[in-house]
Amino acid sequence: MNADKHVNTPQFHPHEPTPSPLGSGNSLANRQSTIAAVICTALLAALALFVQIARAADSATYSDLEPNKFLKTWLILGPVPVSQADSDPDDAAQRKAFESDLLARAGGEAQIHATAGAKLKLGDSQYAWKLIHSPEDIVDLTAPFGSKEFVTAYAYAEIEMPEASRVLAGLGSDDAVKVWLNGKLAHENLAGRPARKDEDLVQLDLQRGKNRLLLKVQNARASWGFVFRRLGEQSLADKLVGAAATGDAEALQKILARGVSVNRTNKVGLSPLHAARTRGYTNVVEMLLAKGADPNAPIPTLEQWLDAGAKDVVKGLSPGAAMLVAKAGKILLKRGYGYASLEHRVPITPETKFRIGSISKQFTASAILKLQEQGKLSVSDKLSKFIPDYPRGDEVTIHHLLTHTSGIHSYTSKPDFFETVTVPVKPEDLIKSFKNDPYDFAPGEKWSYNNSGYFLLGAILEKVAGASYGDFLKQHFFEPLGMNNTGVHNATDILEHEATGYTYERGAFKKALDWNMSRAGGAGALYSTVEDLFKWNEALFNGKVLGEATLKAAFTPVKTAGDLKSGGETREGYGYGWAISQQRGLTEIAHGGGLQGFLSYLLRFPKENFTVVVLANAAAPPPGLDPTARARDIAEMALWKNMEPRAALQANAAVSPKGFDAIVGRYDYSSAVLEVTREGDRLFAQLTGQPKFQIFPKSETEFFWKIVDAQVTFVKNDNGEVTKAIHRQGGLMIDAARIKDAPMAKLAPEALQAYVGKYDYGQGKSIMRVTREGARLFAQLTGQPKFEIFPKSETEFFWKSAVAEVKFVKDGRGKVIKATHSQGGRTFDAPRMEEVTP
Structure with missing residues (x-):
């Protein structure tokens, strides 16, 4: 989880279920989410990111349209409410505003000629075009206007061309966007998304002389902005390789039609064929070969690819990450990128210590299992044996606590949790704060990621072992394995080479909320280094930590009562402190972690004897530096020849939209809701607090996201009624019952x-x-x-x-x-x- 609430892309992050602030094991972000991912920034801070510039010209004018250069100077008009009568308009009202010509009284969107200071009356309000220059590539509209919801802005620029030219532009928007060139509609996308460069491709037929470019950017919630540039050879190549890496054959065809070489490489040296091969898109590989891709072109080494990719992501004075890759017990590479301390300009090295959040859970689980091997407890023991007065403690076993199936409410999702997270606490006092909370469900009935369970396990460990949590781990694990740079984080200790945690918001870094890790306990209180975690993985998977039978139990996905009823999957899921998943036919055993300022991921492919560790000191991270995604990418780059191909991401055109209405509704993702809506012949899905994304049909009941590797199956009963959704992502599954809404009463x-x-x-x-x-x-x-x-x-x-x-x-x-x-x-x-x- 990322306790630092933020908008990321696309918020279905596998392995980090918000709001569990200590991270998760290989699970869907926001699995238990309360309303998350909203960044609210004070107006003064926003204004500091933007500069309104005074120029002699009365418009934002560009001489020619230079390839790869972002357009940062615009005339901006807004913010215009989506609805004058409703501050929280529904989907229909938002669509109506998007399709409406809000500038009709000024001659219309197609006819507008903007000049700085020119005033327009829209509805009952007066607006003026403001000349604004963005210091960042992404034009952040919350900077000049503040944080606004359900509003629209127009952005205008003029382009002087020496000769007529057809170009391809890259466009990103938050959220919906329309583009006009010289009064003609060139592009529209009624999307709900964060602004990412070059997400949409827009063909522009520029005429000789002056060209009028107008954008309409409509926001729903949270962040708001856009990014626009003409794509040049390198950016087109990057986009081409990106399309190959996501299996987007349609985008590939469009870019290749612009004359880009099929063998052109991106910034890190990958060709489209390399990308399609490593990602397993055989249909794209065949298409590229048919278009002349060189099958013998040299592919960058893992080291070259990793260094080039990190250089492209970690720029200037920025937090970063330490990474380690190992195979067959041998470290292939270990690297540090970015800074452990921005204030003191201390670089990150492989020796830098990071808080690892919920990766700590596998140490807690191992300690409990070690006590079982010593005959001091059993996973079948009741919670009441150790905490006699715990409500319903005779129904909860250690097995339930280890597997997140206890039903105990997670203390980190309580509304006031962050009010006290920087203050030290005694374990018994923290347990008192949640022990009387009602259960979320009956023990063993469901799976729901839970930090309370692992905090309780830490307390049980201390009671049974007669030693502190940290001392037990040190005696049984850290010292014997030579893990000299790992321990329980204590605010009073001074650690050498410790990373400071940061958060990335609105294009800038600031220090993150500094947890007192006594509030994490057995759920996530440890710090470590990439090399110490490599030592841990090597010892664990070579039988030096736990016995073979114990490891087998730990790596067996739990089956809940609900799984047994529905015949749920057994190859993937959560065991005792580890998540087990299948990645293109290979078994991955892993865990992630996250709290304000820190994100982490530790994975192992046991059959391939392959380990990746990525520890970062920014949460939310800068784009491209999510440890889970980075670790998975590294694994694919190294092991792709051993992996199964991916299914082609192609919608089934034979599926009739007539059946969509039966799917429309709300589905219970524990503390979040997935709302499925229909817009014409398209189906959309939106998780609480996140943007709305289109889902595409594989069959009448199976759908997938293009923007993230996730699928959802809508299950029908014998009467043909949809009763639940089964969501699969990152190797795990969510069984989400359809919510039956109560009839609405009519009130005056x-x-x-x-x-x-x-x-x-x-x-x-x-x-x-x-x-x-x-x-x-x-x-x-x-x-x-x-x-x-x-x-x-x-x-x-x-x-x-x-x-x-x-x-x-x-x-x-x-x-x-x-x-x-x-x-x-x-x-x-x-x-x-x-x-x-x-």
């Missing part, structure tokens, strides 16, 4: 006014603000977006963005005195807060 708009106010969700530190907009009611929890709540009765409301309900309770006089919130099996009262009159 004035009746909603009684509920407007603030409700205390956590000792005054977490507050739910309820507001009314016409006939609609909205709720916003501290640090989260605002979401509409829908009435099921006069006093009961529910969210569509989460499986949650709230009931407003009145006193004898009819005054609302509290809200009773129900979610994930928990119910609690939130007193209404009295408004203070200034």
Whole structure:
């Protein structure tokens, strides 16, 4: 998980389930997510990223359109609300605004000629074109306008061309975008996504002389911006190789049609054929060979590829990562990229110490299993044996705690967790803070990533062993294996070569929230180095840590009661502190980790005797430096010849959209919701707090994402009704039941006014603000977006963005005195807060 809430791409990150702040083992990001991934930045900070420049010219004018150069100077108009009457418009209203000509009163979008300072009246508001220059390639529209939701901006530039020319432009947008050239619509994409360079390809027929370029960028939530440039030879080559690496045959054809050589290499020396081969897209390989790709062209070495790729990602004074690759017990390479401390300009080396988050879980699990081998406990022992007063402790076993199947609510997802994360705590006090929380489900019934379980295991370890968690690990693992640079992180200790944690927001780095790791305990309190983790993997998989039978049990995916009923898969899943998955036919055993400022990933392909370690000191990381993705890429680059081919990413045109309506609905991804919607002949899926992405049909019930390697199958009952969705990604599976929405009650708009106010969700530190907009009611929890709540009765409301309900309770006089919130099996009262009159 990334505890530092952020928008990343595309937010279906395998191996890091938000909001578990200590990371995860090879699981889907946001599996248990509360509303996540929203970056709210103060206006002053935003303004610091942008410079409004005064120029003699009254427009943003470019002489020619230089290849590869980003257009950073624009005339900007906005922000124009998507809806004048509704601050939280639905999909239909957003589509209507996207299709509408908001500049009709000024002559229309196709006819606009913008000049700096020129004023326009749109609706009841006055707007003016502002000349703005972005210091970054991505034009961040929250900088001049602040953080806005459901708004539109126009960006205008003029291009003087010495002669007519047909060019291919690279465009990225957050979110939807339209492009006009000289009054003609050249491109449109009603997307929900972060802005990434060159995501869309736009053909522009530029005329000699002046050309008018207009962009319409419509935002939904969170970040907002765009990035635009003419693609040159190198950027086209990079795009070509990228298309081959993702199996996008359509994009390949489009770029090759521009005259780009099929043998052109990208910045790191890979050709399209190299990329398609290593990624396993045999259909693309065949296509490239047919177009003249050289099958004998030399491929970069792993070292050359890794160094070139890191150089392209880690630039200037930036946090970075340490990486290690080993095979057959021999280190092939170890590297450090970027800086461990930006303030002191200390570079990262292979000796740099990083907090490793939930990779710690495999050490905790190994310690528990070591105690079992010593006859001091059993995984079948009840929790009540060690903590007698733990509620329902006689139903929970150590096996449940190890496999995330206990149903105990994860303390790191409590609303007020981050309020105290920097303050030290005693284990018994932290356990008291969550032990009386209602269970999320019955023990053994489901799988749900859970930091409470591993914190409890750390406490059990200390009680049984009669030693501290750190001392036990040191005595049994660290010292015998020569892991001299690994231990329990303590804020009072001074560590040599320790990395500082940073977060990457809005194109800049800042120090991340500094956890006191006593709050992580057995769930994620360790620090280590890439070489120490290599030593650990070598010892573990060579039988020097645990016995063969114990390892077999640890690497066996758990089967829940739900799995047994549905005949669930057994080759992939979570064991005792490790995630087991199949990567193109090869078994991977791995775990990831993450907390504010740090991300990590440790993988092993046991049959191939292959290890990769990636430790980073930025979370959210800069683009291209996610440890999970980087480790997986390294493994593919090294082992692709041993891997099975990938299935071609091609939608089945024979699937009729008529069946889409049966799939539309909401699906329970634990504490997040996947909402599936239909727009014409297209189907979209959106996880709570993330952008909306199109999903493509493989069959009538099987769909896939193009933007991430993930698939979803919609399961029907005997009556042909869709009852659940099975999501597969990163080797793991989510069984998400379809949510049956209660019928909505019809309430008079004035009746909603009684509920407007603030409700205390956590000792005054977490507050739910309820507001009314016409006939609609909205709720916003501290640090989260605002979401509409829908009435099921006069006093009961529910969210569509989460499986949650709230009931407003009145006193004898009819005054609302509290809200009773129900979610994930928990119910609690939130007193209404009295408004203070200034």
